[in-house]
Amino acid sequence: MDLLLGAVVLGVLLGCFYAAVSVGLSVSFGLLDVPHVAHPAFLVLASYGVFQLNESYDIDPLLAGLVITPLFFLFGLLAYRVYYETFERRGSDAGVRGIAFFFGIAFIIEVLIIMQFGVDQRSVTATYIGKSWRFGEFRIPIRQLVAFAVALGLTVLLAVYLSKTFMGRAIRAVAQDEEALRLMGANPVRIKQFAFGIATAVLGIAGALLIIVAPVEPTLDRAYIGRTFCVVVMAGLGSISGTLIAAIILGVAESIVLTMFGASWAPAISFAMLLAVLAVRPQGLLGR
Amino acid sequence: MKRRTFLGGAMAVAVVGQGSRALAQQPPIKIGMSMPQTGGLAGGGKASLLGIEIWRDDINAKGGLLGRKVELVVYDDKSSASETPAIYSKLVDVDKVDLLFAPYATVPTAPIMPFVKQRGLLLMGNFSFQVNSKVGHDMWFNNAPWGPADSWAASFIDLAQKAGGKNMALLAADQEFAQNLALTARDVAKKRNVPVVFDQSYPPNTVEFASIIRGLKAAKPDIVYVASYPPDSAGILRAVNEIGIGDDVKVFGGGMVGLQFAAVMGNLGSLLNGVVNYNTWLPEPSMYHAGTKEFFEVYTKRAVEAKVDPLGYYLAPYGYAMGQMIDAAVNATKSLDQKGLAKYLRENEHKTIVGPIAFSADGEWKESATVQAQFRGVVDKDIEQFRKPGKQVILYPDKLKTGTLVSPFEAARK
Numbered sequence: 001m002d003l004l005l006g007a008v009v010l011g012v013l014l015g016c017f018y019a020a021v022s023v024g025l026s027v028s029f030g031l032l033d034v035p036h037v038a039h040p041a042f043l044v045l046a047s048y049g050v051f052q053l054n055e056s057y058d059i060d061p062l063l064a065g066l067v068i069t070p071l072f073f074l075f076g077l078l079a080y081r082v083y084y085e086t087f088e089r090r091g092s093d094a095g096v097r098g099i100a101f102f103f104g105i106a107f108i109i110e111v112l113i114i115m116q117f118g119v120d121q122r123s124v125t126a127t128y129i130g131k132s133w134r135f136g137e138f139r140i141p142i143r144q145l146v147a148f149a150v151a152l153g154l155t156v157l158l159a160v161y162l163s164k165t166f167m168g169r170a171i172r173a174v175a176q177d178e179e180a181l182r183l184m185g186a187n188p189v190r191i192k193q194f195a196f197g198i199a200t201a202v203l204g205i206a207g208a209l210l211i212i213v214a215p216v217e218p219t220l221d222r223a224y225i226g227r228t229f230c231v232v233v234m235a236g237l238g239s240i241s242g243t244l245i246a247a248i249i250l251g252v253a254e255s256i257v258l259t260m261f262g263a264s265w266a267p268a269i270s271f272a273m274l275l276a277v278l279a280v281r282p283q284g285l286l287g288r
Numbered sequence: 289m290k291r292r293t294f295l296g297g298a299m300a301v302a303v304v305g306q307g308s309r310a311l312a313q314q315p316p317i318k319i320g321m322s323m324p325q326t327g328g329l330a331g332g333g334k335a336s337l338l339g340i341e342i343w344r345d346d347i348n349a350k351g352g353l354l355g356r357k358v359e360l361v362v363y364d365d366k367s368s369a370s371e372t373p374a375i376y377s378k379l380v381d382v383d384k385v386d387l388l389f390a391p392y393a394t395v396p397t398a399p400i401m402p403f404v405k406q407r408g409l410l411l412m413g414n415f416s417f418q419v420n421s422k423v424g425h426d427m428w429f430n431n432a433p434w435g436p437a438d439s440w441a442a443s444f445i446d447l448a449q450k451a452g453g454k455n456m457a458l459l460a461a462d463q464e465f466a467q468n469l470a471l472t473a474r475d476v477a478k479k480r481n482v483p484v485v486f487d488q489s490y491p492p493n494t495v496e497f498a499s500i501i502r503g504l505k506a507a508k509p510d511i512v513y514v515a516s517y518p519p520d521s522a523g524i525l526r527a528v529n530e531i532g533i534g535d536d537v538k539v540f541g542g543g544m545v546g547l548q549f550a551a552v553m554g555n556l557g558s559l560l561n562g563v564v565n566y567n568t569w570l571p572e573p574s575m576y577h578a579g580t581k582e583f584f585e586v587y588t589k590r591a592v593e594a595k596v597d598p599l600g601y602y603l604a605p606y607g608y609a610m611g612q613m614i615d616a617a618v619n620a621t622k623s624l625d626q627k628g629l630a631k632y633l634r635e636n637e638h639k640t641i642v643g644p645i646a647f648s649a650d651g652e653w654k655e656s657a658t659v660q661a662q663f664r665g666v667v668d669k670d671i672e673q674f675r676k677p678g679k680q681v682i683l684y685p686d687k688l689k690t691g692t693l694v695s696p697f698e699a700a701r702k
Contacts, residue, residue, distance in 0.1 A: 006502055121546075123522070130526060141531070259502055264462055
């Protein structure tokens, strides 16, 4: 029983971390309909940025994540503008060509990281990494608690931003009916560009969490493509709160399987759950 | 008289000139290989390649092989087993290389074994484990010091049993190398009547190991044998540090790849203390041979420029040794005939910078020189500490031993 309870607790923590690394994709893919397969590559790039600041200036990884967030916002603005001008503006086959575009960006990022940092694993140091809190016999890694708290805060903040602020509502509006927004005199492309900037900026913090949870290496993005898309689709496209719920469900399921049944089955869990959700509720857990 | 001397001299110069031009015009000897330059094995692959490149530069400075320059033809296999069959076909049929070196590691090497056997090609193995056990290719020679298949696991379990270990937990990555290692560990445990109380394989790309370690700890093992690949080893050790592994554990480690690489060792720092793990070369007095010191002097300088493992202990000297063995075989047989080279390699002992190497019929070392070493007194954020002896105390084999086991594991970590 203790083992099961522990697995659930660790699973919730892991799930919130999954939410943090997926929530940006929920905006870019879920709301804006951009086939952003380079999302995990942006995430790994952010981790290397955090590593560099931590290594060179001994800055706390979370603080380093905050420092690079504005840079990532600008990077997001630029990436979307290039994508829009090159593909989206040109018409109906933007989807497939867009996927190729973002795959290309992902490969370029991977190569740039290798050129700059080499191929070895990199990790950061902080007082909360490598230690745990003890509750009787049960121990929780502090880095996971930190990731949990920050991920939860990040997800809630983004959900509030999208539902309560003027710009957030505009982003939701452009996701629902771009043409109607245009008729009201707004510029949907600029709103989408801004939203993509936000989705990318969030990765500054998510990248910090990634390297806090585990060491990173240049090709780590490949491990996260499946997981992040699974969470976003299972959540219901564009649903931030759904992303949190789906990620926690995924984290708990993985943790229980890893602890109780056999680690080999863990990767199958995410895709089995995705199939199950889509079979029962094709729009996702909290989809429109 | 003077005219005759002049003419004679002129003719001699012309003949020598012709000869040296003929030598210079000889095509280079091409050695082909794939090597992980990206992906999870790239750290090792790059260091291994640098070791081979240092040998190439040394041999070319001495005039090459058979008077011909040595040229390396290298492709990136991206650490992937699916890439290597096509690469080796290309090396043989398109690039027309003269000799083949295997890529670093088991996973990329395994799929090319049937191909080289079918074509009757000599393949110098590069740190793969048991890839020839089913194929049975008689022209395969592994540079890694594993020795007989079960010696790796047996040496670890021996140490653990002497420390009072009576049952074992086995945690292995779900891929070729780790599974082969786990298989031998299970066999050895069975022969020694050591029950396996936890036996799990985890998939590549596992993010978090805390849950697995909790499950392992609940089984209350007193020997923990881990067969992991570089991306996972750090995650496992971190989780062990945070979750705890239990006071029953006498010895922890065994087959963790990655704990030999400077970047991972630097990242983990003091978390390494107490772990008993396999290794190939360590800066202990018993491990120096003719040329070892000089090799590392060159490697240390070139590693900085090449942005590869600054220590390079694990693979690089064995890459160099692979070249030394080819050098010896080509010089002895005065040819590039693959069957002749294989015969020479099989029948002779070879002096290398990692010590003398003699092969069994299966192409593995006759005698294991794989060490089991315990990390001691490691501090955080200091790569240079690993250049000194004493940080990885050699417990096995006896001829290389530099200390005794500190057990149980929790006590050894302090």
